Amino acid sequence: MSEKTNKTNIFQFIKFALFSASAGIIQIGSFTLMNEVLLKTQFMQNLIAENEAFGKIMTNEYGPIYLIALLLSVIWNFTFNRKFTFKSAANIPVAMLKVLGFYVVFTPVSTILGNYFTGKFPDVAAIEYIVLAVTMACNMITEYLFCKFVVYRNQENTAVK
Numbered sequence: 001m002s003e004k005t006n007k008t009n010i011f012q013f014i015k016f017a018l019f020s021a022s023a024g025i026i027q028i029g030s031f032t033l034m035n036e037v038l039l040k041t042q043f044m045q046n047l048i049a050e051n052e053a054f055g056k057i058m059t060n061e062y063g064p065i066y067l068i069a070l071l072l073s074v075i076w077n078f079t080f081n082r083k084f085t086f087k088s089a090a091n092i093p094v095a096m097l098k099v100l101g102f103y104v105v106f107t108p109v110s111t112i113l114g115n116y117f118t119g120k121f122p123d124v125a126a127i128e129y130i131v132l133a134v135t136m137a138c139n140m141i142t143e144y145l146f147c148k149f150v151v152y153r154n155q156e157n158t159a160v161k
Contacts, residue, residue: 013144015085020077020140027073031132034065063111066132070110074103081147089158090151098151102143110135 038044078099082088088095114131121127 012085012148016081016144016147017140019080019085020143022080023073023077024136024140026076027069027136028129028132030072031065031069031128034068035128039065063115066111066114066135067107070103070107074099077143082152083159086147086152086155087157087159088152088155089160090155095151099143099147102146102150106139106142110139 078096082090082092082095114135117131118127124130
């Protein structure tokens with residue numbers, strides 16, 4: 001690899017990390033809003049008490065809240081990284097399907113592990129946020145590699161300027 005290629009790849013990862021950080025802010029913000037505010041409202045408490053199926057889903061609060069927050073951050077991250085980091089003119093629906101394929105694997109694994117660790121260590125202060133931070137770091141690294149070598153392979157820098 002040439003010196004220029006190395007610098008380009010490093011700069012590309014930095015851009016990806018910065019956009020991922022902005023998506024992380026969305027994920028943490030929406031997760032916190034739902035976890036600390038929405039679930040504690042009387043409306044949600046009544047809904048959980050009155051609807052057995054919804055109550056079962058929300059019994060373990062980490063999973064559903066994590067999934068909603070993850071979805072919001074993925075949409076944000078995909079949009080900006082396609083346009084600015086990878087500068088790809090790749091077919092958007094195809095690229096989205098590839099990213100969806102990544103999340104078909106990542107999401108269940110991270111949700112199951114998140115539920116496991118939040119359930120196993122309920123007495124640890126802020127366990128939900130510790131698990132969320134570790135999951136987000138793993139997500140950023142593995143998603144970058146997946147996008148670089150699968151989603152945008154041979155399609156980087158193809159967008160019309």
